[in-house]
Amino acid sequence: MTNYSNKGDKSTRAGFGEGLLEAGSRNSNVVCLGADITASVGCNLFADAFPDRFFSMGIAEQNCMGVAAGLALEGKIPVFSTYGVFAALRAADQIRVSVCYNNVHVVIGGAHAGVSVGPDGATHQALEDMAMMRVLPNMTVISPCDATQTRLATMAAIEQCKGPVYLRFGREPMPDFTSGDLPFEIGKAQILLPGNDLTIIATGHMVWEALQAAEILFHSGIQARVINMHTIKPIDREAIIHAAMETMAIVTAEEHQVNGGLGSAVAEVVVQHNPVPMAMVGMADCFGESGDPRLLMKKFGLTAAAIVEAAKILRSKDKCRWDIRSETT
Amino acid sequence: MLQKTATEIRKSIITSLTEAKSGHLGGSLGLADFFTALYFSVLNHDPQNPGWAGRDRVILSIGHVAPVLYATLAHAGYFPVDELNTLRKLGTRLQGHPGRDHGLPGIELSAGSLGQGLSVAIGMAIAAKMDHRSHRIYCLHGDGELQEGSIWEAAMAASHHKLGNLTAIIDRNGLQIDGNTEKVMRLEPLADKWKSFGWNVISCDGHDFISIITALNNAAHSGDVPSVIIAKTMMGKGIPEIENDYRWHGKVPTSAQSALFLRHLEGNNNL
Ligand SMILES: [Mg+2]
Numbered sequence: 194m195t196n197y198s199n200k201g202d203k204s205t206r207a208g209f210g211e212g213l214l215e216a217g218s219r220n221s222n223v224v225c226l227g228a229d230i231t232a233s234v235g236c237n238l239f240a241d242a243f244p245d246r247f248f249s250m251g252i253a254e255q256n257c258m259g260v261a262a263g264l265a266l267e268g269k270i271p272v273f274s275t276y277g278v279f280a281a282l283r284a285a286d287q288i289r290v291s292v293c294y295n296n297v298h299v300v301i302g303g304a305h306a307g308v309s310v311g312p313d314g315a316t317h318q319a320l321e322d323m324a325m326m327r328v329l330p331n332m333t334v335i336s337p338c339d340a341t342q343t344r345l346a347t348m349a350a351i352e353q354c355k356g357p358v359y360l361r362f363g364r365e366p367m368p369d370f371t372s373g374d375l376p377f378e379i380g381k382a383q384i385l386l387p388g389n390d391l392t393i394i395a396t397g398h399m400v401w402e403a404l405q406a407a408e409i410l411f412h413s414g415i416q417a418r419v420i421n422m423h424t425i426k427p428i429d430r431e432a433i434i435h436a437a438m439e440t441m442a443i444v445t446a447e448e449h450q451v452n453g454g455l456g457s458a459v460a461e462v463v464v465q466h467n468p469v470p471m472a473m474v475g476m477a478d479c480f481g482e483s484g485d486p487r488l489l490m491k492k493f494g495l496t497a498a499a500i501v502e503a504a505k506i507l508r509s510k511d512k513c514r515w516d517i518r519s520e521t522t
Numbered sequence: 523m524l525q526k527t528a529t530e531i532r533k534s535i536i537t538s539l540t541e542a543k544s545g546h547l548g549g550s551l552g553l554a555d556f557f558t559a560l561y562f563s564v565l566n567h568d569p570q571n572p573g574w575a576g577r578d579r580v581i582l583s584i585g586h587v588a589p590v591l592y593a594t595l596a597h598a599g600y601f602p603v604d605e606l607n608t609l610r611k612l613g614t615r616l617q618g619h620p621g622r623d624h625g626l627p628g629i630e631l632s633a634g635s636l637g638q639g640l641s642v643a644i645g646m647a648i649a650a651k652m653d654h655r656s657h658r659i660y661c662l663h664g665d666g667e668l669q670e671g672s673i674w675e676a677a678m679a680a681s682h683h684k685l686g687n688l689t690a691i692i693d694r695n696g697l698q699i700d701g702n703t704e705k706v707m708r709l710e711p712l713a714d715k716w717k718s719f720g721w722n723v724i725s726c727d728g729h730d731f732i733s734i735i736t737a738l739n740n741a742a743h744s745g746d747v748p749s750v751i752i753a754k755t756m757m758g759k760g761i762p763e764i765e766n767d768y769r770w771h772g773k774v775p776t777s778a779q780s781a782l783f784l785r786h787l788e789g790n791n792n793l
Contacts, residue, residue, distance in 0.1 A: 251679070252677065253672075255637075255672040256640075256672055256678075256679055259638050259644070259676070260641050260679065261645060263644060263647075263648070265645070266630070266631070266642070267646050269652075270650070286638070287641070290633065291633070295622055402735065464659070481683050
């Protein structure tokens, strides 16, 4: 029943690199800052094409973030990409004061998101970055679902945003399934599959898993709506409220801590507008570890199967709730 | 002439902080002479057109000495001197630490979390070089602030990128909140540290206008090497009761003290 097929595995960091190169070709104000891991975070295409607009800053993320703010104050559009753990956490105060308080257009690339980073282990797997970034005033947080969308999201972050942006992407080749024609609009969630029995709201790599989960649920007679929440902030409240009202149950799925991430962001909207039962699939307040990316996702419950299980438990709880309500009335 | 201006700036610092009932007096007074020399003798700027693209940029990495920046800007004509009395009050453009979003003319950067300004200044200096523009970037630092590691990340980057258009200024008063800098966390040999990071190091007497202006002019002729001016200053300079007393870092005078301090300054003016 799904219309989405994998065009072939491709990393979202590759999509970031392509989008950066394209935006940089169109606008000579785009500059890029490197913190030693230039190729690893997808900036080598830009650095090779525009050596005069690439500045090596060494392994010094705090300074690099401030330099980006200074460039932006002077009208440049700086893109600084490094591992999400170092961008969002090590340089957090620079992001808060020099970037966000000054409200300058700095594009921060948060690479190596999630446990799918694999063998490097817990220190290099960004699992708290969305939580850190989405509480900062003026910040936009984007988490695209595949390589094709990451390319579009990168261009949008560079060309359409006016203030600070945190753009999150992964390391490992993952299913690339959206069409380049699917319009990408910051803050506008995408309903990838219609359905009214429950909603799965997913972000990043977990969107593909959500589509697989919907397929499995379909065979159990449950028609799930699948929403790609590619923008975590500003979050698409309308899409969430509609999902709550029309499907009465929401499962969120993210390769990130459920505390403070997508699950929390969705819950904040749901409880204030139309409370419905929710389940959150994600990292359960723990660190990752070394291993094969796919095996790690399985170990930490970041799979289609885990989403299906959460959906079924939610449905049974929901049924219970309705039974109680009908008994008491 | 500069001396008169510096005295007026000191008086404004004292009255605005007395009115605000909180803020940082000692460091602000200690920088009054440097700011006077910078804004009234060296800087290429236009108070009537604060956004002029060709202006020299001044970044206050130590946001807590905002009172000296505000008083200097007001006396230079960026905004009415009367507005200094709104310092730190609700709705003011004169935030406790500078905030660009409040719209005060002459403020280049919202700052106050120590150790961040030099990095931003580097970004501005790189942008100026890219666009072949000749304005200079000045960044004001405290000496205690140099204990932040990010300062040394930035120190490395500025010389690596050959930013001769950048001048860092260190308010070397030897004091920080907990006391003597050398006791809290030793900074010496400070000049050698900057030299070894590839900077052109200039020392000056931060209360002697000729010394300050000479230092700033020398900094502008260092080729493609960034310059740092270590300005020897005295916290609380100009008010004998509080000079060199670190307890006045974050303290304000009572109205009685304020009146006494202002009388001192009037006396100086009549010399
Ligand atoms: Mg000091």
